Amino acid sequence: MKRTHRHGPGRRLARCLLTLATAALLMVPAAAAQAHDVLETTDPANGSTVRTVPAKIGLTFDHTPIALGSVVRVEDATGVDQADGPVTIVDNHVSQAVKADAPDGKYKVIWRVVSSDGHPIEGTFTFTADAASTASATPSASPAPGGNSTGLQTGLLTAGVVGIVLVITLVMAGIYVKRRLTIREP
Numbered sequence: 001m002k003r004t005h006r007h008g009p010g011r012r013l014a015r016c017l018l019t020l021a022t023a024a025l026l027m028v029p030a031a032a033a034q035a036h037d038v039l040e041t042t043d044p045a046n047g048s049t050v051r052t053v054p055a056k057i058g059l060t061f062d063h064t065p066i067a068l069g070s071v072v073r074v075e076d077a078t079g080v081d082q083a084d085g086p087v088t089i090v091d092n093h094v095s096q097a098v099k100a101d102a103p104d105g106k107y108k109v110i111w112r113v114v115s116s117d118g119h120p121i122e123g124t125f126t127f128t129a130d131a132a133s134t135a136s137a138t139p140s141a142s143p144a145p146g147g148n149s150t151g152l153q154t155g156l157l158t159a160g161v162v163g164i165v166l167v168i169t170l171v172m173a174g175i176y177v178k179r180r181l182t183i184r185e186p
């Protein structure tokens with residue numbers, strides 16, 4: 001019985017797995033630190049109907065974006081920008097005043113801000129101003145479209161990494177067992 005063969009591949013396997021696990025663990029905080037600011041809510045809420053065009057549009061992010069280079073366009077149904085003056089950023093709240101004589105109708109808000117990590121991020125959302133609607137005059141902000149929290153992203157990433165490590169472990173274990181079986185053949 002060639003017992004020496006049992007230790008050789010086994011130790012190599014252990015070292016390989018340790019390296020992979022270390023690499024996987026190092027990836028988690030690195031990816032989390034690079035995450036962009038995430039739009040959490042908008043006011044008016046995406047797809048909502050309000051009675052009158054609001055005096056200002058609000059966007060709430062999970063972090064405070066960089067003020068420089070932020071633009072919020074408030075396009076009416078004809079594509080005319082009804083934004084009035086520059087964007088205001090107070091903490092993680094971005095707001096854009098709207099012209100007082102902005103007409104009713106469907107609106108598309110096109111926003112672009114610089115994430116606190118220095119990367120530009122952008123998106124759009126819509127709302128409708130309809131005086132005849134039965135909607136509440138002051139709708140509460142609702143979750144932004146596709147607004148995943150950074151915590152959820154990090155959680156999914158961690159789960160993904162753990163899954164990859166598990167798959168690699170199983171494959172390596174399979175190779176190891178197969179090798180041992182091959183060695184035992186006469």
Ligand SMILES: [Cu+2]
Pocket residue numbers: 034035036115117118119
């Ligand atoms: Cu970024």
